[in-house]
Amino acid sequence: MKLNRHQKAGVVILILFVAFVLFSELSVSKTEINNWENPLYWNKYPKKANPVWFSIFREQVPTTVLSPSEASKVGEEYYLFTYVYVHRYSRPPNNIVFDRIDPGYYIIEITRPDGIKIRIYDDELKEGVNLNTEPKMSMQIFSAMREQLNLKEEDRVILTPMKILFAKDVNFATLEGAYKIEVLCNCDKPPQVIVQGEAYGLLGTDNYGRDIWVGFVKSMRNTLYLALVTSVIIVVLGVLIGSISGYFDNELSKVVTFLLEVLTALPVLPILIVITWVISTQGMGEKVSVPPLKFMLLLAFLLMGKFAKTIRTITIKEKAKEYIMVEVSLGASGVYILRRHIGPVILEHALRHFTFLMPRIVALISLFGFFGMIPGTNWGSFMIEAMEQGALYGSKWWWILSPGAAMAFLSLGFTLLALSPSYEEEGIEAWLS
Amino acid sequence: MKFPYKTVARLFGIYICVLIIITTTAGLANGKLVKMEAEQDVITLQFRNPAFYELLRENATKENKTVVQYYHEKLVEAKGLNTNVFIRGIQLLKQSWDELKMAKNVRLGRAVLITLGVLLFSLLLILCISITVGMKIATKSSFLNFIESLARFFNGIPSWWIAVLFVFIFAIKYNIFPASGLMSMPPEDGFGLALDILKHLILPIATIVSVFVWEFIAIVARETQKEFEEVYIITEIAKGVPNAVIYWKHILKNIGITLSSFTAQKFGEMLTDYLVLDAFFHFKVWACC
Numbered sequence: 001m002k003l004n005r006h007q008k009a010g011v012v013i014l015i016l017f018v019a020f021v022l023f024s025e026l027s028v029s030k031t032e033i034n035n036w037e038n039p040l041y042w043n044k045y046p047k048k049a050n051p052v053w054f055s056i057f058r059e060q061v062p063t064t065v066l067s068p069s070e071a072s073k074v075g076e077e078y079y080l081f082t083y084v085y086v087h088r089y090s091r092p093p094n095n096i097v098f099d100r101i102d103p104g105y106y107i108i109e110i111t112r113p114d115g116i117k118i119r120i121y122d123d124e125l126k127e128g129v130n131l132n133t134e135p136k137m138s139m140q141i142f143s144a145m146r147e148q149l150n151l152k153e154e155d156r157v158i159l160t161p162m163k164i165l166f167a168k169d170v171n172f173a174t175l176e177g178a179y180k181i182e183v184l185c186n187c188d189k190p191p192q193v194i195v196q197g198e199a200y201g202l203l204g205t206d207n208y209g210r211d212i213w214v215g216f217v218k219s220m221r222n223t224l225y226l227a228l229v230t231s232v233i234i235v236v237l238g239v240l241i242g243s244i245s246g247y248f249d250n251e252l253s254k255v256v257t258f259l260l261e262v263l264t265a266l267p268v269l270p271i272l273i274v275i276t277w278v279i280s281t282q283g284m285g286e287k288v289s290v291p292p293l294k295f296m297l298l299l300a301f302l303l304m305g306k307f308a309k310t311i312r313t314i315t316i317k318e319k320a321k322e323y324i325m326v327e328v329s330l331g332a333s334g335v336y337i338l339r340r341h342i343g344p345v346i347l348e349h350a351l352r353h354f355t356f357l358m359p360r361i362v363a364l365i366s367l368f369g370f371f372g373m374i375p376g377t378n379w380g381s382f383m384i385e386a387m388e389q390g391a392l393y394g395s396k397w398w399w400i401l402s403p404g405a406a407m408a409f410l411s412l413g414f415t416l417l418a419l420s421p422s423y424e425e426e427g428i429e430a431w432l433s
Numbered sequence: 434m435k436f437p438y439k440t441v442a443r444l445f446g447i448y449i450c451v452l453i454i455i456t457t458t459a460g461l462a463n464g465k466l467v468k469m470e471a472e473q474d475v476i477t478l479q480f481r482n483p484a485f486y487e488l489l490r491e492n493a494t495k496e497n498k499t500v501v502q503y504y505h506e507k508l509v510e511a512k513g514l515n516t517n518v519f520i521r522g523i524q525l526l527k528q529s530w531d532e533l534k535m536a537k538n539v540r541l542g543r544a545v546l547i548t549l550g551v552l553l554f555s556l557l558l559i560l561c562i563s564i565t566v567g568m569k570i571a572t573k574s575s576f577l578n579f580i581e582s583l584a585r586f587f588n589g590i591p592s593w594w595i596a597v598l599f600v601f602i603f604a605i606k607y608n609i610f611p612a613s614g615l616m617s618m619p620p621e622d623g624f625g626l627a628l629d630i631l632k633h634l635i636l637p638i639a640t641i642v643s644v645f646v647w648e649f650i651a652i653v654a655r656e657t658q659k660e661f662e663e664v665y666i667i668t669e670i671a672k673g674v675p676n677a678v679i680y681w682k683h684i685l686k687n688i689g690i691t692l693s694s695f696t697a698q699k700f701g702e703m704l705t706d707y708l709v710l711d712a713f714f715h716f717k718v719w720a721c722c
Contacts, residue, residue, distance in 0.1 A: 258443075262450040269705050271458050278461045359589025367591045367709060383597070392601060393612075400601060404594035411589025415582050 113177025242311025567653025
């Protein structure tokens with residue numbers, strides 16, 4: 001099959017889209033995806049952070065997850081883990097978080113680039129801790145830097161521990177350079193040290209500190225999965241029902257045709273919403289859940305009417321052609337005719353219809369999600385969360401644009417792919433019907 | 434001409450079936466509502482009225498049922514609900530209609546008026562643009578292909594996202610139009626009020642128009658193309674009849690039939706999109722639903 005210029009562009013766009021989907025899937029961990037709806041998981045990440053690529057255009061301190069550069073055993077039970085954080089920005093980071101803590105005794109020391117060493121913690125630790133909320137740490141920093149920065153008692157309330165820790169002089173200019181963080185503990189594994197900045201992740205973070213990119217990937221996965229399977233079901237059901245009811249002229253096919261017309265006349269949206277709610281399960285304090293397969297079958301069943309009717313019409317037209325009538329008179333069976341002669345014609349139409357159907361179902365699913373009509377994370381629910389968290393009025397355009405841009409890209413790919421010469425001849429009516 | 438009894442009977446049959454499906458769906462919803470109510474009541478009774486719960490449990494055990502099953506049956510009896518799912522659907526639809534009439538936050542007449550107003554205004558704009566542009570590009574196949582591609586492209590974009598984009602650009606970034614609501618607060622008087630409402634409706638109308646206009650243009654262009662191939666039009670052109678007359682007298686009249694059936698077909702989709710935009714722009718005309 002030879003592709004024209006538009007179709008080639010469509011194929012390239014769709015390949016790029018698939019590559020993007022694969023890259024996104026690989027860029028997030030399963031744990032992050034599973035914990036997207038669990039705000040507790042994200043409490044160690046910076047809240048309302050901008051995307052990390054913002055640092056290219058304007059100065060934004062990125063969030064850095066540190067790994068120990070050195071690990072050595074001290075005595076019988078203790079380990080010393082050393083982390084190095086290089087700060088090259090004119091503003092200090094927002095916080096330092098010590099996470100994935102093994103319960104035990106911890107001594108944490110920070111050595112500034114100017115050589116000042118501050119013991120910020122010397123006590124038992126059972127869970128994660130951070131500089132901004134742990135009073136012992138802020139007290140240690142304040143005491144250690146009091147003389148150097150000429151701090152007054154009221155500065156304890158006014159200045160954040162991070163501002164003091166990263167201050168160069170009495171004017172509080174930021175001290176750039178390598179900060180060494182040493183953790184001595186009777187633990188088996190090193191804690192995770194996160195230096196929280198103003199930027200994190202490809203799409204920043206939301207009000208709970210959740211990585212928006214993770215939400216985008218999760219919603220993309222669900223939306224595309226639902227749309228793809230539903231489109232395939234519609235095409236398969238439509239081809240089977242339409243061709244059989246069109247070819248065999250008996251009472252059963254008349255009933256099927258009548259039912260297809262009923263399906264076409266149904267108000268899909270309200271019925272889908274109500275039946276989805278009826279088949280959903282919900283316990284006390286539990287989330288609403290709908291079995292995806294049931295939902296896809298329901299959606300496919302409600303939407304296949306028009307397509308099955310078109311296939312039926314094509315089958316009737318093909319069946320009336322002379323060469324097929326000759327084949328029938330020669331004794332060819334109905335199944336043979338359908339498979340050998342009518343099948344290829346129907347298949348071509350079905351494939352073309354698929355390119356129209358897939359982006360439409362994606363849009364439809366995101367519409368349901370936008371109004372909370374279907375449970376689970378999808379591009380619609382992702383978007384409504386963005387709106388609820390003020391992304392629209394807070395000018396967080398990357399959050400607002402991302403799902404729509406992905407949908408537009410997918411739609412463009414399928415649009416160009418469908419622009420075959422035969423489509424140009426038949427025109428819009430071919431697929432509008 | 435013979436009256437098409439068969440077609441009318443078929444249509445009647447189709448819409449009777451649609452009605453049965455809608456009512457049955459309502460019946461299923463009613464069944465679930467009562468079941469959920471029974472489950473919640475039993476949990477509440479367990480803590481608030483343990484004695485009554487014990488009584489229920491004893492009676493349920495006697496009939497070899499769970500407490501929820503037993504309470505559910507009693508609740509259905511007490512509410513006077515029928516066990517037949519179809520009749521139960523009718524009961525729910527009737528109850529919903531009564532509640533809609535009683536609802537204080539929905540003025541039905543106003544809601545219908547605003548909905549129809551927005552839809553008809555959008556439709557009028559769409560028809561004007563599609564007739565003007567569609568007839569112009571009918572003879573230019575590259576333009577027509579481009580418009581048809583746009584129609585397909587917009588088919589895969591949800592209307593709410595276009596609305597978000599418009600609000601972001603025209604309301605937030607440039608502050609030209611209001612982002613939400615039907616009118617400013619406090620409301621203005623007279624002509625000022627009409628202008629204010631119009632200003633608030635521009636973005637929703639623009640959204641509906643930008644989603645649907647491409648399909649309409651493409652339909653008009655294709656139909657115009659077909660008309661130009663008709664012998665009587667070729668004859669008219671050969672006679673030297675001006676193009677404007679041909680467009681007005683013949684083409685517009687003939688494509689009107691296709692256009693009106695297409696408009697009727699698209700009206701349902703536009704109504705769905707309007708309900709979406711109603712919620713997005715906080716018109717709240719259908720607030721209860």
